[in-house]
Amino acid sequence: GYLNGQVAEQVADSIAAHLETCDACAGSVETLESRPDRLIEAIRGGDPQIPFEGEPECANAIAVLDRLFADGFSESDPGRDAPSSPGVLGRLREYQLLERLGEGGMGTVYKAMHSRLKRVVALKVLVPHRMNDPRAIARFHREMELIGSLDHRHLVRATDAGDVDGTHFLVMEFVEGLNLSVLVSRLGPLPVADACELVRQAALGLQHAHENQLVHRDIKPSNLILSSKGIVKILDLGLARLRDDEALAKDLTGTGQMMGTVDYMAPEQATDTHAVDIRADLYSLGCTLFKLLTGNAPFVTDERKHALLTLKAHLEAPVPSVRDSRDDVPVELDALVARLLAKSPDDRFSTPAEAAAALEPWCAGNDLPRLLSRARGGQAAIRERAETSKGSNAPVV
DSSP states (O other), X not given: OTTTTOSOHHHHHHHHHHHHHOHHHHHHHHHHHTSOOHHHHHHHTTXXXXXXXXXXXXXXXXXXXXXXXXXXXXXXXXXXOOOOOOXXXXXXXXXXXXXXXXXXXXXXXXXXXXXXXXXXXXXXXXXXXXXXXXXXXXXXXXXXXXXXXOOOTTBOOEEEEEEETTEEEEEEEOOOEEEHHHHHHHHOSOOHHHHHHHHHHHHHHXXXXXXXXXXXXXXXXXXXXXXXXXXXXXXXXXXXXXXXOHHHHHHHHOTTOOOSOGGGOOGGGXXXXXXXXXXXXXXXXXXXXXXXXXXXXXXXXXXOOSHXXXXXXXXXXXXXXXXXXXXXXXXHHHHHHHHHTXXXXXXXXXXXXXXXXXXXXXXXXOOHHHHHHHHHHHHHHHHHHHHHHTTSOOOOO
């Protein structure tokens, strides 16, 4: 499920963090990647049941994951406020690695300092167990090329790339801020104007990608970061592809595999991830706006605890109304969200620029720097209470 984008984003981040430290699981991933994906064939067959849910092996795997999640992976959260870390973790060419910010299935991201320019950057390194994998190296290099071809204030910029003794790395601008997933987890549903402005800015970044023939394919709150200046940046082009690069896309992703995160995945991505266009990103952006306004992705419910059922809901279930969770959202804005979430790409906006223009009237009165300050202030208060409670019997809420 992780390899095919069928797990929720927080679970996917936790699994990715575990893969960095467990050679056995990393080996299992490599083995699975080389096999035909029978699960996807079953999904496309329309069977909503989970045939292996009651098997002992499945139960054991879930128990292991439960223990891992109970131990926590908060230090690998790429959107967290990184604590100060004295000293240098290592050096890669002229870059001093200051601290690890997070990791994913393909790379580890560090906060780094250019030793001559004294400029702080984000440096992504291909994970060690992928260094001898030609497909992983090709995908990583493709990400380098894609980021290097773009230059827009709402897309993270690349500044350098290369390899040193087989270690492949990509250097990007360092964005001081929080990703939108963390923002919602700290604040809950956001003010209407702030939520709309966050998504409007992301749409402007997607428009630049669209004009450069690029489809992101993994838009979600954790891939959008709000900077301290109130600017939204789109992160992680690891799954992106050029519209005219069909052959390479299939070679890099594997024929028949879904790519993306199931909570935010457009219906058409479940059937043919190679044929999707920018309107799939608009659907994911609609799912993101739904979460910013309500606190939850649109098709995540207690009845759909398994990713396969969430995927089936994207394909078949009626589009939920934002107003069912929040009656202060105007009817017209609810209709706009529904248009972004239309099952058919033809029923959505045709370009991100159209979506951005439609959102603009609802952005009046937004204050994104204040929103970020509130999120950071709330987290600081929690940490302060936790420190104060040490050595006492007082509960921490």
